Amino acid sequence: MHGLDALTLARAQFGFTVSFHIIFPAFSIGLASYLMVLEGLWLRTGKPVYLDLFRYWVKIFSIGFAMGVVSGLVMSYEFGTNWAGFAERAGPVVGPIMGYEVLTAFFLEAGFLGVMLFGMGRVGRGLHFFATCMVAFGTLLSAFWILSVNSWMQTPQGYTIAPDGRFLPADWWAILFNPSFFVRFPHMVLASYLSVAFVVGAVGAWHLLRRQAGPHRLASRTMFSMAMWMAAIVAPAQIFMGDLHGLNTLKYQPAKIAAMEGDWDTEPDAPELLFGIPDMQAHKTFDAIGIPFLGSILLTHHLSGKVPGLDQFPPEDRPNASILFWSFRGMVAIGFAMAGLGLWSLYERYRRRLYLNPWLLRTAVAMGPAGFVAVLCGWITTEVGRQPYTVYGLLRTADSVSPIGAPGVRDSLIAFVIVYGIVFGSGLLFILRMMSRPPEPGETGPAEYEPIRTAGIVPGPATADPAHEHEVATP
Amino acid sequence: MSDATWLPVVWAALLAFGVVAYVLLDGFDLGVGILFAIEHKKAERDIMVNSIAPMWDGNETWLVLGGGGLFAVFPLAYGVFMPAMYPTILAMLMGLIFRGVAFEFRFRARRRPGRAAWDTAFFLGSFVAAFAQGLTLGGLVQGIRHEGGRYAGGWWDWLNAFTVLCGVAVVLGYALLGACWLIWRTEGPLQARVRRYAALLGAVVLGLIGMVSLWTPFLDPQFFDRWFTFPKSLVTFAVPGLILLLTWKFYRALGQKRHRTPFFCVVGWFLLCFAGLGISFWPLMIPPDITIWDAAAPPASQKFLLVGASVLVPIILIYTGYSYWVFRGKVGAETHYH
Ligand code: HDD
Ligand code: HEM
Ligand code: HEM
Numbered sequence: 001m002h003g004l005d006a007l008t009l010a011r012a013q014f015g016f017t018v019s020f021h022i023i024f025p026a027f028s029i030g031l032a033s034y035l036m037v038l039e040g041l042w043l044r045t046g047k048p049v050y051l052d053l054f055r056y057w058v059k060i061f062s063i064g065f066a067m068g069v070v071s072g073l074v075m076s077y078e079f080g081t082n083w084a085g086f087a088e089r090a091g092p093v094v095g096p097i098m099g100y101e102v103l104t105a106f107f108l109e110a111g112f113l114g115v116m117l118f119g120m121g122r123v124g125r126g127l128h129f130f131a132t133c134m135v136a137f138g139t140l141l142s143a144f145w146i147l148s149v150n151s152w153m154q155t156p157q158g159y160t161i162a163p164d165g166r167f168l169p170a171d172w173w174a175i176l177f178n179p180s181f182f183v184r185f186p187h188m189v190l191a192s193y194l195s196v197a198f199v200v201g202a203v204g205a206w207h208l209l210r211r212q213a214g215p216h217r218l219a220s221r222t223m224f225s226m227a228m229w230m231a232a233i234v235a236p237a238q239i240f241m242g243d244l245h246g247l248n249t250l251k252y253q254p255a256k257i258a259a260m261e262g263d264w265d266t267e268p269d270a271p272e273l274l275f276g277i278p279d280m281q282a283h284k285t286f287d288a289i290g291i292p293f294l295g296s297i298l299l300t301h302h303l304s305g306k307v308p309g310l311d312q313f314p315p316e317d318r319p320n321a322s323i324l325f326w327s328f329r330g331m332v333a334i335g336f337a338m339a340g341l342g343l344w345s346l347y348e349r350y351r352r353r354l355y356l357n358p359w360l361l362r363t364a365v366a367m368g369p370a371g372f373v374a375v376l377c378g379w380i381t382t383e384v385g386r387q388p389y390t391v392y393g394l395l396r397t398a399d400s401v402s403p404i405g406a407p408g409v410r411d412s413l414i415a416f417v418i419v420y421g422i423v424f425g426s427g428l429l430f431i432l433r434m435m436s437r438p439p440e441p442g443e444t445g446p447a448e449y450e451p452i453r454t455a456g457i458v459p460g461p462a463t464a465d466p467a468h469e470h471e472v473a474t475p
Numbered sequence: 476m477s478d479a480t481w482l483p484v485v486w487a488a489l490l491a492f493g494v495v496a497y498v499l500l501d502g503f504d505l506g507v508g509i510l511f512a513i514e515h516k517k518a519e520r521d522i523m524v525n526s527i528a529p530m531w532d533g534n535e536t537w538l539v540l541g542g543g544g545l546f547a548v549f550p551l552a553y554g555v556f557m558p559a560m561y562p563t564i565l566a567m568l569m570g571l572i573f574r575g576v577a578f579e580f581r582f583r584a585r586r587r588p589g590r591a592a593w594d595t596a597f598f599l600g601s602f603v604a605a606f607a608q609g610l611t612l613g614g615l616v617q618g619i620r621h622e623g624g625r626y627a628g629g630w631w632d633w634l635n636a637f638t639v640l641c642g643v644a645v646v647l648g649y650a651l652l653g654a655c656w657l658i659w660r661t662e663g664p665l666q667a668r669v670r671r672y673a674a675l676l677g678a679v680v681l682g683l684i685g686m687v688s689l690w691t692p693f694l695d696p697q698f699f700d701r702w703f704t705f706p707k708s709l710v711t712f713a714v715p716g717l718i719l720l721l722t723w724k725f726y727r728a729l730g731q732k733r734h735r736t737p738f739f740c741v742v743g744w745f746l747l748c749f750a751g752l753g754i755s756f757w758p759l760m761i762p763p764d765i766t767i768w769d770a771a772a773p774p775a776s777q778k779f780l781l782v783g784a785s786v787l788v789p790i791i792l793i794y795t796g797y798s799y800w801v802f803r804g805k806v807g808a809e810t811h812y813h
Contacts, residue, residue: 062579063576063579063580063583066532066575066576066578066579067576069532069535069575070571070572070575070576071572072539073535073538073539073572073575074568074572076539076543076546077542077557077564077568079546079553080542080545080546080553080554080557080558080564081557081558081561081564081565084553084554084555084557084558084625084626085554087546087550087553087554087557088550088551088553088554091546091547091550091553091554091772091776092550092772092773092775092776093776094546095543095546095547095550095553095772095776096547096548096772096776096777096779096780098543098547099543099544099546099547099548099780099783100780100783101543102536102539102540102543102544103540103783103784103787103791104783104787106536106539106540107533107536107540107791107794107795108794109532110532110533110535110536111533111791111794111795111797112794112798113529113532113533114528114530114532114533114798114801114802115529115798115801117529118528118529118802119802122801122802123801162773166773168773168775168776169773169775169776169779170775172779402554402558402561402626403558403625403626403627404561405630408561408562408630412561412562415565415569419569419572419573423572423573423576426576426580427576427579427580430579430580430583433583434583
């Protein structure tokens, strides 16, 4: 790997570790809310199927969450180890917001996670539900703060710059609620919900495909139906949010849009390219196939709206169009595919064949991981599009890096690749294995699955029977 | 007094509190992992892990607070310290990754070898994380070279006899905390065994504390000055005095088979060591010459977070306390199933 400088390696390392990280939070944010809904439904209706589903997914949640925590821990130290320049200069603005994330979100999640995972038989039902809500709320808070930070890096405002180059906070309100935050936060939350809905839908569909009848039938159908409602409602909402996001980016980061569109010259009535190979050296997009005017309509909502081209920006300020063009298209394609599946499910529901059409079920299984792919595509679009800056227009990535030699960064990158491969590979395997077993009536929770029991409080293993459970719960 | 004078002092105190909380809390659960080295039976290991499973995540969050807090309120210290400690921080993170997932994975592995592998990961992860923290501490105490607000030392500055001594001290110190935690939370033969480990580890750790304490004043004339000139030396000798008092109490409690007291005696040792460090450091953030005022973020940043912290930290302590209370009592007493 000689020839790669510390900057490139540090970027590769950050991109690699953060890409792993984001998968797990997206999973946790969506799943925590889903668990909250399941438990709420169980408390309201008393139907055991919701409790079974809660217990089934909470075990999977605990694994995903653990991986989210350890991969996030790496992130919070990486700002110092690899991006000391960024830490010193942007730290006064970015640091306190991330401090708030720790104080409000991480502690909240961690504090109530134990009760949520192991506390069913130890606290009353109301308190247990409260703990689940706090965990779900914590994940959303976490997203709130970190997306505020990230959005500030994309569309900075509310700061002044000190003589030594440090960003000084001037107006916290303006910093937190910067222009791109309002589109980025809802887009990300919807993305998490969709990602989890497609996983849940795929698991339900898979078990229905394997065996229509059996004790798991009700649970699998419930999962599949819930997930398809999400696809039908949330996917179109996500497309709408994505459109808003694009308009926002056009306003604040036109170079990013130009790169996403593979557009080299500024033109009114720009086409929307469906295919093309942007070439950063030749300043051209080869083999472009496009629909005339569509680009202008999509981006400006006018037939002849002016869309900026990359030639408007000096070469050293251009983000990499070859990546952006495709990452953006990947995300959009998945978004439409999700909405399409949602529509299809409505139709089959109307025909009362929702659980029976094998092609619908098969498609749902195939689209299980789609949400995560879209999330990664979206983040790559966002982050690569911000290049060559870490704080857009103000602080270059080259000035953000730590004074560390390339060999150190390289070796640690290799170590990360190996460790993440082993650890998250095994985690994925465990999760898949758990999903391959259908949820069943009388599903056990983690507390019973693993022998954790304390003397004096609980007489015996809590059972799935809700009536019985209530007795044990109130000592 | 201007904001720029008192805010860094308050924040240094708060961060110190965060670090102490981390060391004590994650200290005992890392210690439990380290004790896997001498406890091999599956049933006992399950009990050990179960005694910490509901709280380890909360404990580790204090470490995030340490890193995040330093970033937020002392960005210069963060920017100098992290690159200097690059290898040890990364080693610690890798250790924590393996150990954090092993909590879940060791229960999921179906076959013996898989299980054994994740048990080893749990032990090694705990050990490596603890050792790396010790090295990091040693590296900080011995001082960090910097120029113009950036790290200016070499790749291996963190590795020498002193830092290794600190590493060993932290590993065994955590093991001792873990043993005392298990005395508190378990019973029967396991409890009897960890009580013996605690007795032995107690003596070794005391010796190590003594060695590190004697070595530190010779690293830097400033430290020496603080410890050995009258009248400051009066305070200086109070610390070892209190340690001896606690030692007496610790061994008496072990002898009387107390359940909780040994843990709190060891907590006392740790607190006194911190007090000692505080005496050496004040008002430095990073020896030999970065003070807390040099490293501080602008008052606007520190104030913004302080408003939140003063409300949130007490709330955090309350619900963390509640969660510990929910899981109080002996663990694994009648785990006869499985
Ligand atoms: C399930 C996930 C998912 C889906 C289906 C979509 N997105 Fe998305 N998108 C994300 C997940 C995501 C994300 C991971 O959440 C991003 C990355 C950063 C962010 O704020 O959200 C994102 C960013 C993002 C950006 C911002 C780039 C920037 O920073 O300037 C735009 C313009 C869009 N999206 C547009 C769309 C459109 C038009 C979609 C519809 C078809 C769409 N997204 C579907
Ligand atoms: C979690 C979802 C995220 C993903 C998947 C992601 C992805 C990436 C990728 C792929 C890069 C490399 C870009 C390049 O080098 O061309 C990168 C860089 C970076 N990102 Fe993000 N990012 C995420 C969130 C964040 C957040 C929340 C922040 C800020 C708090 C952030 C700050 C940075 C910084 C500082 C860099 C390094 C400088 C750079 O190369 O841009 N990222 N990220
Ligand atoms: C580069 C930026 C990021 C950093 C430094 C970071 C840091 C962290 C840390 C330290 C943790 C562990 C917390 C604990 O101990 O409980 C964590 C977990 C988490 N992070 Fe990130 N994170 C980043 C990006 C993101 C993004 C972009 C999101 C969401 C949109 C996010 C959402 C979460 C959530 C919900 C958790 C809880 C654990 C889990 O859900 O698995 N993080 N993060």
